[in-house]
Amino acid sequence: MNIYLAGPEVFAANADELGNRKKELCQRYGYQGIFPLDTQIDNAATKQLTGLAISKANEELIRKCDLVIANLTPFRGASADVGTVYELGLARGLGKPIHGYTNDPDLYHSRLIALFGADDLQPEGQLRDRDGLKIEEFDLRDNLMIDGGIHACSGHFIAAQKKAAIYETAAFEEVLIRLSR
Amino acid sequence: MNIYLAGPEVFAANADELGNRKKELCQRYGYQGIFPLDTQIDNAATKQLTGLAISKANEELIRKCDLVIANLTPFRGASADVGTVYELGLARGLGKPIHGYTNDPDLYHSRLIALFGADDLQPEGQLRDRDGLKIEEFDLRDNLMIDGGIHACSGHFIAAQKKAAIYETAAFEEVLIRLSR
Numbered sequence: 599m600n601i602y603l604a605g606p607e608v609f610a611a612n613a614d615e616l617g618n619r620k621k622e623l624c625q626r627y628g629y630q631g632i633f634p635l636d637t638q639i640d641n642a643a644t645k646q647l648t649g650l651a652i653s654k655a656n657e658e659l660i661r662k663c664d665l666v667i668a669n670l671t672p673f674r675g676a677s678a679d680v681g682t683v684y685e686l687g688l689a690r691g692l693g694k695p696i697h698g699y700t701n702d703p704d705l706y707h708s709r710l711i712a713l714f715g716a717d718d719l720q721p722e723g724q725l726r727d728r729d730g731l732k733i734e735e736f737d738l739r740d741n742l743m744i745d746g747g748i749h750a751c752s753g754h755f756i757a758a759q760k761k762a763a764i765y766e767t768a769a770f771e772e773v774l775i776r777l778s779r
Numbered sequence: 780m781n782i783y784l785a786g787p788e789v790f791a792a793n794a795d796e797l798g799n800r801k802k803e804l805c806q807r808y809g810y811q812g813i814f815p816l817d818t819q820i821d822n823a824a825t826k827q828l829t830g831l832a833i834s835k836a837n838e839e840l841i842r843k844c845d846l847v848i849a850n851l852t853p854f855r856g857a858s859a860d861v862g863t864v865y866e867l868g869l870a871r872g873l874g875k876p877i878h879g880y881t882n883d884p885d886l887y888h889s890r891l892i893a894l895f896g897a898d899d900l901q902p903e904g905q906l907r908d909r910d911g912l913k914i915e916e917f918d919l920r921d922n923l924m925i926d927g928g929i930h931a932c933s934g935h936f937i938a939a940q941k942k943a944a945i946y947e948t949a950a951f952e953e954v955l956i957r958l959s960r
Contacts, residue, residue: 609913649917653927657871674895674912675856680864681922687865688928690838691872714855731855732790736830741862746834747869 602632602660604686605669606679607765616765623767627774632659660689667773670740670755671701671764676709677740690747697753697777699769700739701762707735782810783841785867786850787860788946789815797946804948808955813840841869846876848954851921851936852945853883857890858921871928878934878958880950881920882943888916 601624607616617633624631637655642648660666666689670678677683678700689696702709707725710716714727725733738745739757748755754776758769782805788797798814805812818836823829841847847870851859858864859881870877883890888906891897895908906914919926920938929936935957939950 606912611907611911611913613913645916645918649915649919649923650927650930652917653923654931656924657928657931674858674891677855677861679922680858680861681924683861683864684868684922684924684928687868687870688872689868690865691869691874693872710855726792730792731787732792732794734830735826736833737826738830741860741865742830742834743837743862743865746831747838747865749831750835750838 599629599665600632600663601629602634602663602666602685602689603669604634604660604666604682604689606671606673606682607669608634608681609679610765619767620770623771623774627778629774629777632663634659656685657688660685660694661692663689663694665689665695665697665777667770668696668698669700669764669770670698670744672709672740673764676706676713678744683744686744686747690751695751695753696748697755697773698744698748699754699756699758699773701758701764701766701769703757703759703761706738706740707733710734780810780846781813781844783813783815783844783847783866783870784850785815785841785847785863785870787852787854787863788850789862790854790860791946800948801951804952804955808959810955810958813844815840837866838869841866841875842873844870844875846870846878846958848951849877849879850945850951851879851881851925853881853890853921854945857887857894859925864925867925867928871932876932876934877929878936878954879925879929880935880937880939880954882939882945882947882950884938884940884942887919887921888914891915 621631668686673679710733716725756769756772802812849867854860891914897906937950937953
């Protein structure tokens with residue numbers, strides 16, 4: 599079983615090291631991990647073409663994998679990394695089981711309130727941020743499409759019990775443990 | 780032809796009005812627009828179950844549509860709304876044509892630098908933000924998975940020529956014009 603390791607690890611200075619660590623954990627539970635950077639992409643004629651070639655290679659890795667485990671820890675904002683979320687949706691559309699984890703135990707609405715503010719006088723169920731935009735109040739971990747997609751295929755979505763750095767792997771390992779049961 | 784109208788319009792106070800405006804534009808070009816809020820969801824026993832039911836209904840609308848046009852204007856950060864991005868990936872996995880537009884003409888890397896900082900002394904091609912995280916330098920409009928997915932199915936990704944509010948529809952209409960040619 600091949601697991602595509604979606605997540606913002608690719609943006610870290612030690613991306614390869616982080617990928618290898620997750621692959622070793624996969625192996626320990628009888629899986630083979632596939633990291634987005636596994637395909638070497640040479641620079642193309644333009645930056646745009648290089649970026650598009652990386653996207654194409656990642657889509658191909660996802661089409662070949664058996665399932666996805668996504669690092670959905672909030673990244674540069676209240677939500678998971680958008681590239682990771684695109685990949686999660688893609689895998690769901692392809693009919694692959696999708697799983698996720700987050701190193702932030704807080705629920706989505708508390709992160710939205712912390713980052714974008716909400717008027718204390720608003721009644722529950724009708725919270726809006728300071729720009730008047732709806733705050734999702736569904737006691738979920740992120741935007742409902744993310745939680746919902748994982749739930750719809752009976753996937754695991756594990757949250758760390760204590761807030762941990764974005765590249766910590768305890769919650770990731772917990773997904774592997776549940777998968778291997 | 781049914782077009783699923785993905786986008787953060789659902790978070791606006793006048794969401795239904797915004798949806799109707801986009802549907803009218805669709806009709807003008809011979810399409811039928813499907814808005815995420817078209818399915819009425821009753822409150823379930825818990826907030827979580829309500830959120831998951833909305834996700835399920837949206838996934839069903841996407842499975843039934845012929846194509847997707849996503850409002851990919853940056854939302855609460857440097858990137859498009861994650862729910863919208865999940866839907867874009869889902870549609871791509873389902874083999875539907877995906878298209879997008881953004882009301883922000885700036886490229887992704889300039890938004891990342893503006894929001895998360897980058898050291899001026901770093902060489903081009905190796906930019907990192909103030910947390911040491913890679914800044915994508917591919918002259919694309921958002922994370923490369925988004926631009927890449929649209930490009931891979933020969934979709935349109937239109938950017939407004941001048942920065943416009945998130946719910947403006949000129950760039951959206953431009954996608955419709957190109958589709959109807």
